[in-house]
Amino acid sequence: MAEKRVALVTGAGRGIGACIANTLAADGCDIAVVDYSDVSAAEETMRQLAEQGASARYYRCDVSDFSAVKAVTDAVVKDFGKIDILVNNAGVTADGLLLRMSEAEWDRVLSINLKGCFNLIKHVAPHMLRKRSGRIVSISSVVGLMGNAGQANYAASKAGIVGLTKSVAKELGSRNITANAVAPGFIRTAMTDALSEEQKQAMYKLIPLGSLGEVQDIANAVKFLVSEEARYITGVVLKVDGGMYI
Numbered sequence: 001m002a003e004k005r006v007a008l009v010t011g012a013g014r015g016i017g018a019c020i021a022n023t024l025a026a027d028g029c030d031i032a033v034v035d036y037s038d039v040s041a042a043e044e045t046m047r048q049l050a051e052q053g054a055s056a057r058y059y060r061c062d063v064s065d066f067s068a069v070k071a072v073t074d075a076v077v078k079d080f081g082k083i084d085i086l087v088n089n090a091g092v093t094a095d096g097l098l099l100r101m102s103e104a105e106w107d108r109v110l111s112i113n114l115k116g117c118f119n120l121i122k123h124v125a126p127h128m129l130r131k132r133s134g135r136i137v138s139i140s141s142v143v144g145l146m147g148n149a150g151q152a153n154y155a156a157s158k159a160g161i162v163g164l165t166k167s168v169a170k171e172l173g174s175r176n177i178t179a180n181a182v183a184p185g186f187i188r189t190a191m192t193d194a195l196s197e198e199q200k201q202a203m204y205k206l207i208p209l210g211s212l213g214e215v216q217d218i219a220n221a222v223k224f225l226v227s228e229e230a231r232y233i234t235g236v237v238l239k240v241d242g243g244m245y246i
């Protein structure tokens with residue numbers, strides 16, 4: 001039997017991250033769940049992973065904290081022996097028009113969404129380099145490609161992930177490490193469920209495929225990018241947005 005791969009997934013407590021963790025577990029991976037404030041959500045993900053028979057552990061960590069991320073990365077390698085897959089999924093929003101956006105709102109979103117990816121890649125990559133293999137996938141957003149009024153901080157962080165991913169792909173490619181990004185469009189989550197029917201209809205008009213995406217659509221893209229079938233794909237931004245941004 002092939003050795004199980006180990007995937008570290010940030011923000012795996014809920015939403016898209018929980019679905020990615022479950023999908024990779026169903027694909028035969030062991031999972032390091034990294035999440036921060038909502039401990040009960042992370043415990044629910046752990047319960048689901050255990051149900052699938054995956055070996056999983058929960059690490060409570062703020063991805064924006066450089067030294068905490070190093071400690072967690074070291075702990076994951078100690079516990080599982082290796083990290084084959086890194087999925088940078090943790091992300092937050094603090095929306096508002098630029099003229100009203102505070103410095104704190106800018107710093108928080110950039111620290112978690114963009115510096116968080118740097119922190120993880122910085123500490124995980126040395127382990128992948130030693131093994132001469134690895135897969136890195138970071139979750140960007142169509143908003144990072146097209147911009148969005150009221151989300152200057154979020155869009156900048158998600159655009160930053162694109163530049164970071166392409167640079168890392170160039171730096172690590174010779175060691176058989178791929179780095180790719182997934183850019184979701186509007187995905188059905190608690191956030192979009194709260195929208196009125198009128199707001200939803202307005203959204204559908206922007207999407208050629210005419211509906212919101214599901215968290216599973218994003219998890220499927222991640223599963224593909226970390227698979228052997230995607231071994232020759234690096235530095236791409238895979239849009240999963242129903243054609244919202246073409």
Ligand code: NAP
Nearest residue numbers: 011013014015016036037038062063089090091141184187
């Ligand atoms: P979500 O439901 O709000 O989940 C975000 C996850 O990130 C939570 O588990 C959260 O855990 C974790 N997190 C937040 N801050 C963290 C920190 N400092 N350290 C560690 N973990 C942290 O969001 P989602 O909708 O699933 O989105 C997941 C990713 O997809 C994000 O990067 C988001 O920007 C991106 N995305 C989403 C959509 C969409 O339509 N939903 C569209 C485009 C892109 P705690 O709060 O418990 O710490």
